[in-house]
Amino acid sequence: MKHVVSLILLGALVALLAATGLARAEDISLRVGDQKAGLKALLEVSGLAKDLPYKVQWSEFPAAAPILEALNTGALDVGYTGDLAFLTVYSAGAPIRAIGGTRSAARSQAILVPKDSPARTIADLKGKRLAGNKGGWGQFLILAVLEQAGIPADQVKWSYLGPIDARAALLSGAVDGWAIWEPYVSTAIMQDGARVIADGTGLTPTITFLVANQQAIASRRAALADFRRRLYAAWAWGLEHIPEYAAYNAGLTGLSAPIVARAYEDDHRTPLAIDDAVIAEVQQAADRSTRYGILLRRVDVAAAIDRSFDTPALSQ
Incomplete structure (x- = not known):
C-alpha cells in the first residue's frame, strides 16, 4: 500500500514540476x-x-x-x-x-526599380508593371504607397511573384518595380544596382x-x-x-557577409x-x-x- 501511495505522490510531483517548468529536459x-x-x-x-x-x-x-x-x-x-x-x-x-515578436525598421520594406530606370517617384510608375507577393506585405506596400500618392491601384499593372521570380523579372525588364523586404533589398541594391523609390515609412508596422x-x-x-x-x-x-x-x-544563406550586414543594419530588428x-x-x-x-x-x-x-x- 505504501508503495502505491509513493507512486501516486511521485506522479503528482512530476506533474507539478512539469506545470511549473521544472521537469527534466527529456520530459518537455x-x-x-x-x-x-x-x-x-x-x-x-x-x-x-x-x-x-x-x-x-x-x-x-x-x-x-x-x-x-x-x-x-x-x-x-x-x-x-x-x-x-x-x-x-x-x-x-x-x-x-x-x-x-520584433519590430524592424520600416525602410526594410521597399519598392525597388532597376538601376537604369528613369523612374524617380512612385508617380513615374503609373501604367508600369509592379511585382509583389499576393496577400502579403508586398501587395500591401504597393497599395499603401499608391494610396499615399493619390494614385488609383488600377493605374499600375500587377505581377504577383515570390522573391526569387520577382528579382529575375526586375533584372530582365519584365517588371518595372518590385516590392520586397530584407535581405532581398540589400541583395538587389548591392548586387544588381537597384534603387529604392519608396519604402514602408509611416505605412507598415x-x-x-x-x-x-x-x-x-x-x-x-x-x-x-x-x-x-x-x-x-x-x-x-x-x-x-x-x-x-x-x-x-x-x-x-550563401550571401556575402557585407550584404547580410547591410540587411541587418537596415532591418534593425528590435525585441x-x-x-x-x-x-x-x-x-x-x-x-x-x-x-x-x-x-x-x-x-x-x-x-x-x-x-x-x-x-x-x-x-x-
Whole structure:
C-alpha cells in the first residue's frame, strides 16, 4: 500500500514540476518552425542555445506559410512569421496566438526599380508593371504607397511573384518595380544596382510575431516563456554584434557577409513589448488590409495576441 501511495505522490510531483517548468529536459519538448538562418542560428551564435531545460525539435521551412499551416494543425508548437501572414491565418480560425515578436525598421520594406530606370517617384510608375507577393506585405506596400500618392491601384499593372521570380523579372525588364523586404533589398541594391523609390515609412508596422499553437500555450507555457526570453536576449545581442551575426549567417544563406550586414543594419530588428499602442498600430494596418481586400474580414488584433507572456513573471 505504501508503495502505491509513493507512486501516486511521485506522479503528482512530476506533474507539478512539469506545470511549473521544472521537469527534466527529456520530459518537455518544443517543436519549433524555423527558416534558414533564422531562430536556431540566432540562438546558437549568441550563445543562448546552451543549457536549455527542455528539448527543441527544429523543423526548417522555406517560408512562413507552411509554418503557419503546421501551427494550425498542431504539428508545431511555436514559429516566427510576419504580422500580416499571421493575421490572415488567424482570421480563418486557426488556434494560434502571437506571444511576442520584433519590430524592424520600416525602410526594410521597399519598392525597388532597376538601376537604369528613369523612374524617380512612385508617380513615374503609373501604367508600369509592379511585382509583389499576393496577400502579403508586398501587395500591401504597393497599395499603401499608391494610396499615399493619390494614385488609383488600377493605374499600375500587377505581377504577383515570390522573391526569387520577382528579382529575375526586375533584372530582365519584365517588371518595372518590385516590392520586397530584407535581405532581398540589400541583395538587389548591392548586387544588381537597384534603387529604392519608396519604402514602408509611416505605412507598415513591420512587425514579425512569435506565434504559438494554443494547445502549446496551455501545456508548455513555462518552456515557451523561457524560449521567448532567450530569443528576446538573442535579438538584443544581434543588434550589438551585427558583424559577427552577419558573418555567421552568411555561411548559411550563401550571401556575402557585407550584404547580410547591410540587411541587418537596415532591418534593425528590435525585441518588441506588445502594448496597447502596438496593438492599435497593427489594428490600423489590419483594417487597411481588409479595405484593400488582402484580409477577407476584419480581425480583432487584441484577441489574436496573448499578452500574458509580457507579464513580469514570464518576461524576466
